[in-house]
Amino acid sequence: MRQRYFILLSLFASFPCLALTFQTRLENVEWKVEGDKFECRLIQPITDFGSGVFVRRAGEQAVFRLNAYNSVLGEGSATLLAAAAPWQPGRGDIDLGAVWIGRGNVLFNSSQAQAGRLFRGLLEGRSPLVRHYSPTSGLSEVRLLPVKFRQAYGDYEACTAKLLPKNFEQVRQSQVGFPGGGIELDVNAKVNLHVMLEYMKADPTVNHILLEGYSDNVGNRLTNRELSRRRALAVMNYFKENGIQESQITMRFHGEQYPLAPNNNAANRAKNRRVSVRLERVPEPEKTAPSVGVVNPATLS
Structure with a gap:
């Protein structure tokens, strides 16, 4: 059964209040790599929420995309961070700037620069973190975990090496x-x-x-x-x-x-x-079945 996890923001010095946090339990974290010659995707499913996805199209650098099952965050500006793990005292979060949370299943696409810094953060054990405040639902956070990231990142790089030069x-x-x-x-x-x-x-x-x-x-x-x-x-x-x-x-x-x-x-x-x-892209002409002649039985006598 899917559950929502509440975490005391005392773990994060700058936010002493409660926040609704979406993340996958540590033992259930997985990274998936999908793609072809046109696009490569590095995906972490997020329990009860959706997924965080790095998307790199042929001829471009990667962006980070947040997908959601529903619009629980609401529209508005959010902060994207490469967050230090709570078990890493002394390391501060890295603020990567604002993103705009929209409607639909794809909440936002980051800039290429933001995605590059998230990659570097994950390799250092940091978590991509989206922090959003809404007057109706309060403070919400969506967090990806760096568990098992290095191996998946290698598979992702192997996918990107096969991309076409341009889209x-x-x-x-x-x-x-x-x-x-x-x-x-x-x-x-x-x-x-x-x-x-x-x-x-x-x-x-x-x-x-x-x-x-x-x-x-x-x-x-x-x-x-x-x-x-x-x-x-x-x-x-x-x-x-x-x-x-x-x-x-x-x-x-x-x-x-x-x-x-x-x-x-x-x-x-x-x-x-x-x-x-x-x-x-020119549509192929539709193939029509050959006409079948109708024989008048009277002519056969």
Whole structure:
């Protein structure tokens, strides 16, 4: 049976009154690691409350998230601490700043800096602690314990080592430049396209590429339009050579139209010699059952 545990805040010198504290009994503490190429999670379930979760998405640093079964804390500002254990006299709590408790199952997401300091605190035996005061429910605390953390942290780091370089929001759109004015892909372009290609291979729902080629305004319009076509074609060929079907690619070319910057100096003209690459999720067309002919029995006689 789940129980709520009341702890005298005399253990914490700055709070001599009673607080409602949510934490898991020492012998029941566990850390779980979940994840894939897109996201890794390090989780401690909290008895009678929910869970504390470190979440690291591909291409980002971790944040700390507090999940709850219900909104027992109420909305409002709370303090996030890397708290010293009561059995460690002489060590003070480290105040990591405020977080805003919201509604719903996810009460807040910390900053990346706060999560990093919580990690360091856990490795030193400190506890992530959320302290919240509400006029209706009084002082409440939610505490994670550092028990068994080091082994779980190793498993979490092994998960993060397999994350993709970028997440979808970061990789979905990119500009491939042609600073030298030609139509060949340089090393930087290939590195950029490789990251996009690897994401597509990892996430089959990303199944379409839109390419749009551009040029600067040097030369005549017809020549520039052809240059923009050949640049887009160079990017298309890179994807095709690496396993993407031509049917998954839409190619457009605009010549000197739609410049990113005024064509008034060499640096700006280099910016305009580009191919815009956008990854998309295009729903697959629904398959319809073939129609079955109806035979008139009278015609069989």
